[in-house]
Amino acid sequence: YTMTLGVEPTRPATDYGYIRRGAALPEAEGAFAVARFVEKPDAEGAAALIADSALWNSGYFLFRADLMLAELEAHAPEVLSAARAALDNATTDLDFVRLDAAAFAKAPKISIDYAVMERTTRAGVLPVSFPWSDVGTWDAVWQVLPQDEAGNALRGRVEVLGTTNSLVHSEGEGLTTVVGLDGVVVVATPDAVLVTSKAQSGRVKELVGVLRARAHPEADAHRRMYRPWGWYQRVDIGERFQVKRIMVTPGGRLSLQKHHHRAEHWVVVKGTAEVTLNDDVVLVHENEAVYLPIGSMHRLTNPGKIPLELIEVQVGSYTGEDDIIRVEDIYGRSSG
Amino acid sequence: YTMTLGVEPTRPATDYGYIRRGAALPEAEGAFAVARFVEKPDAEGAAALIADSALWNSGYFLFRADLMLAELEAHAPEVLSAARAALDNATTDLDFVRLDAAAFAKAPKISIDYAVMERTTRAGVLPVSFPWSDVGTWDAVWQVLPQDEAGNALRGRVEVLGTTNSLVHSEGEGLTTVVGLDGVVVVATPDAVLVTSKAQSGRVKELVGVLRARAHPEADAHRRMYRPWGWYQRVDIGERFQVKRIMVTPGGRLSLQKHHHRAEHWVVVKGTAEVTLNDDVVLVHENEAVYLPIGSMHRLTNPGKIPLELIEVQVGSYTGEDDIIRVEDIYGRSSG
Structure with a gap:
């Protein structure tokens, strides 16, 4: 059987899916066959389901690998074959296994619920009664957080006045006031600010979708960009310059690269950098700096045992990410 | 006469002060003596005042200097004497005239309305009828801004969904969504975020007051700190480092200083810097850097004709503003 955890309902929620129980499973004490999955009901439907001992669908599944492979073979063979091809053609770099993107993209876009659980005759459900929320909206986040006497859940640098039953979450250095x-x-991060009501927070x-349609980078990217070797984050930008904070994990190594439109100054603020600059290789320690002229071939490596952090000041007529000419990259990237 | 501009009311506003007209002034066509200043009325009172041809008190005053000095002498001599002492003991640096703080602090805290206008017999009012708002709340800001068909006034990087009759103002790089x-x-700046309702925006x-009581620096300071020589702004901070962007106006000169706990790397990104470092003076041009070791005596000057901008990377065990030992300061400061 593929087992799901079915949560004992504590209220007639209309934003969860339900599971009707079938016969008790003789193989597993306390477990039942799944009679039927029921989509999000209205309030009346929810009350009727609860009266009939239905359970909330938690979305947690437990199964043996060989059984799931057989189920996919039987009910969703296109999903299985696409997954197999993506794995067969995967590449590895350091800690990452990168599935083959083209093969993976051929998999039908369908959830395991629809692809297998609603089709198989071997779906089971184990009733559980621990406190549970799918925390699928900011309203739900507010519900699970501790609240003060005014019903406010406040996190980070926040001050409120005459405000009740609200969630205010502030990240970074800025102060958020309501x-x-x-x-x-209210969710404020260095990237973006979201203001909504608990009632409408499901519309995020x-x-x-709107942000993506309008090509706002915030729809898909964070200010801190993770890379196989660590991360970088823009901290300032001006007319002819840009400042980034860069972290390289121990053993991490950026591509050998050059730029047509910008020079770079690196100031190491933590750890030690091994810098390749044209034909030279130098070690740059904390509180030391190195200059990389326009057009110079350079590479940054962390040869040490602790994270390397540096401030990069780019100066030039263009500082976009696409002015990186990669000559050699241990992570197999050609761009970006 | 000391004249005020009295705005012809366009609605029975309860958030403005009113002026009752007295007799026409023979000396000035269309002007009237002030019969009485009336504080913010309730809705009924506002309607009665308007029926009686009262005017909104715009808070604009026009007067001859010798007349105002005589009025102050007669009605508020402590204000006059404190102002005179502050001016007599003022100091100048570059474009600034700095009034004597101690003398100025002795002036009673009273507005010109109460100190003079309500006491003198020589107050006049000139009715005017141009569109006017004192823009004293964010609600008033929304009212004077152009609004889209949903009644929203949106400025900066903003996206809204299902939102009406709102003001959303976003400064800086971040995206603000409602x-x-x-x-x-919603007012979002790199310093802080304010979320309120138009109805309650008068509570800012x-x-x-709350922010000040809780010692939040945002109550009094901006991220960008202005100085006699230009400004600086923190752009990043970490465990043992801090990054600032510094602008020095042409001819501007920082104090000769040193630090006990941090070294500094300066990268010029615009203009030219004259850097004094111990016994040397060097010019540092755009895309050049200079290193100031811990304990070194240094000074930054902009000898050029355009603003100088540089990125300062501080590295050390402590990067607070109070680790500045000023040896010589053309602006007469001893600290800060």
């Missing part, structure tokens, strides 16, 4: 509102959600997915 | 709200005000002053 005056005279009830039931709002719709908002992301 | 979902499913009506009549809210109260909020500032």
Whole structure:
């Protein structure tokens, strides 16, 4: 059997899916066959389902690999073959296994619920009763957080005045303030600010669609960009310059590269850098700097045992990410 | 006469002060003596005042200097004497005239309305009828801004969804989003985020009091700190480092200083810097860098004709503003 955890309902929720129980499973004490999966009901339907001992569908599945492979073979063979091809053609770099993107993209876009669980005759459900929420909206986040006497859940650098039943989450150095509102959600990060009501916080997915349609980079990217070798983050930008903070993990190595439009100054603020600059290789320690002229071939490596952090000041007529000419990259990238 | 501009009311506003007209002034065509200043009335009082041809008190005053000096002598001599002492003991640096702080602090805290206008017999009012708002709340800001068909005034990098009659103002690089709200005000800057309703936006002053009581620096300071020589702004901070962007106006000169706990790397990204480092003076041009070891005596000057901008990377065990030992300062400061 493929087992799901079915949560004992504590209220007639209309934002969860339900599972009707079938016969008790003789093989597993306390477990039942799945009679039927039921989509999000209305309030009346939810009450009726609960009266009939239905359970919330937690979305947790437990199964043996050989059984799931057989189920996929039987009910969703296109998913299985695409996954197999993506794995067969995968490449590895350091800690990453990179599935073959083209093969993976051929897999039908379908959830395991629809592809297997609603089709198989071997679906089971184990009733559980621990406190559970799928935390699928900011309203749900507010519900699971500790609240003060005004019903506010406040996190980070936040001050509120005359505000009740609200979630205010502030990341980074900035201060976030709310005056005279009830039931709002404010999430402020260095990338972006979201203001909504708890009642409407389910529309955030719709908002992301709008951001993507309008080509806002925030729809898909964070300010801190993770790479196989660590991460970088822009901290300032001006007319002819840009400043980044770069972290390279121990053993991490950026591509051998050059730029047509910018020179770079690196100041090491933590750890030790091994810098290749044309034909030379030098070690640059904490509080030391190195200059990389326009057009110079260079490479940054962390040869040490602790993370390397440096401040990069780019100066030039163009500082976009696409002015990187990669000559050699241990991670197999040709761009980006 | 000391004249005020009295705005012809366009609605029975309860958030403005009013002026009752007295007799026409024979000396000035169309002008009237002030019969009485009336504080913010309730809705009924406002309607009665308007029926009686009262005017909004715009807070604009026009007067001859010798007349105002005589009025102050007669009605508020402590204000006059404190102002005179502050001016007599003022100091100058570059474009600034710095009033004597101690003398100025002795002036009673009273507005010109109460100190003079309500006491003198020589107050006049000139009715005017141009569109006017004192823009004293974010609600008033929203009212004077152009609004889209949903009643939203959106400025900067902003996206809204299902949002109406709202003001959303976003400064800097971040994106600000609002979902499913009506009549809210969102102001997002790199320093801080304010979320309120138009109805409650008058409470921002109260909020500032709370911020001050809780010692939040945002109550009084901006991220960009202005100085006699230009400005600086922190762009990043870490465990043992800090990054600042510094602008020095042409001819501007920082104090001769040193630090006990940090070294500094300066990368010039615009203009030319004259850097004094111990016994040497060097010119540092765009895309050049200079290193200032811990304990070194240094000074930064902009000898050029255009603003100088540089990125300062501080590295050390402590990077607070109070690790500046000023040896010589053309602006007469001993600290800060």
